[in-house]
Amino acid sequence: MHDNIFEKYPKNDRSNLIAILQDIQDEFGYLPENAISEVSEFVGIPQCSVYGVATFYNQFRLIPLGKNVIRVCRGTACHVKNSANILTALEAELEIKAGETTRDKLFTIETVACIGACSIAPVININDEYYGRITVKEIPKIIKKYKNEMKKENAFEKIEESAE
Incomplete structure (x- = not known):
């Protein structure tokens, strides 16, 4: 193999x-x-x-991650700015806990000690995109954005398959 x-x-x-x-x-x-x-x-x-x-070593994973990995900063600056509420909102929106992946394999939530963007706390990172000064109210909109991107990708793949 x-x-x-x-x-x-x-x-x-x-x-x-x-x-x-x-x-x-x-x-x-x-x-x-x-x-x-x-x-x-x-x-x-x-x-x-x-x-x-x-x-x-934390770099190794024994289970596959979702297509979109959401990292929630738990560093001091983010903690003081209520990153716990952001994590709770993400868990509720995706119906998973930190460290888990959604059944459709689209999302994984992870917590990290510090993302290194303290000046814009609280911060989450999805793939390579940062969301600073994030609020609980923004979570559904952000998740919807990634779900819509996946729908577009899947539709494009179906079009390519039918053209072949």
């Missing part, structure tokens, strides 16, 4: 473990379950050790 990745690295060399996991995640968006056992065999260490590395 990951032969194209493994061919870049020498077999049984545990020093490449993190790089291999990064490459797999880059390809799939997360680390599929079978990747842990395949990497374990390729690198020559127990599966529990590979799993330990994959769960120790």
Whole structure:
């Protein structure tokens, strides 16, 4: 499954473990379950050790994310400006909790320690777009924007398929 990745690295060399996991995640968006056992065999260490590395570092994901990843800043400036209310509004609007993905795989909500945009607190980030000084009232409109973009993408894909 990951032969194209493994061919870049020498077999049984545990020093490449993190790089291999990064490459797999880059390809799939997360680390599929079978990747842990395949990497374990390729690198020559127990599966529990590979799993330990994959769960120790926050950069690795064992479940796929939604198409739109919403990051809610929980840093001090955002906390003081009621980012908890923003998070609650997002959870209610999408009917999921932080750390979860919607059933349609369109949205994932994450909390982060600090986005680094304290001057415009409270802040959320969706994909690479920042929303500063955000209010609870704006949440439905922002979510609707992303849902509409997905409808447009799906309609465009259907048009392309029918043209072929």
